[in-house]
Amino acid sequence: MSPYLPLVIMLAIGAGFAAFSIVATSLTGPARYNRAKLEAYECGIQPTPQAAGGGRVPIKFYLIAMLFIVFDIETVFLIPWAVAFNQLGLFALVQVLLFVGAILVAYAYVWRRGGLEWD
Numbered sequence: 001m002s003p004y005l006p007l008v009i010m011l012a013i014g015a016g017f018a019a020f021s022i023v024a025t026s027l028t029g030p031a032r033y034n035r036a037k038l039e040a041y042e043c044g045i046q047p048t049p050q051a052a053g054g055g056r057v058p059i060k061f062y063l064i065a066m067l068f069i070v071f072d073i074e075t076v077f078l079i080p081w082a083v084a085f086n087q088l089g090l091f092a093l094v095q096v097l098l099f100v101g102a103i104l105v106a107y108a109y110v111w112r113r114g115g116l117e118w119d
Contacts, residue, residue, distance in 0.1 A: 063115030070106045074099075 081096055110116060
């Protein structure tokens with residue numbers, strides 16, 4: 001028996017599920033098309049050739065992206081640390097405190113720039 005057999009089986013199950021999902025939604029889903037659904041933008045706002053505000057993107061979009069990345073990465077690093085906390089010792093505790101301190105600096109920057117104020 002090949003050691004790759006479980007991997008091939010899992011890939012086949014995944015591909016089968018994806019194919020089944022596509023076929024099932026096309027067969028069972030409603031097919032009510034109208035002019036709004038066939039448009040490029042479905043949000044109800046008519047598209048314009050130039051972005052609102054003269055083409056410049058507000059800093060708020062960058063701050064939201066930075067918030068997502070910073071706190072997503074923080075979660076990715078803190079969950080394994082929390083699972084293995086008992087085996088790591090004092091050195092790992094100090095390292096995590098420094099890491100969380102660096103994250104708090106980014107949080108304070110976003111807070112000061114107004115990224116947490118939702119209009």
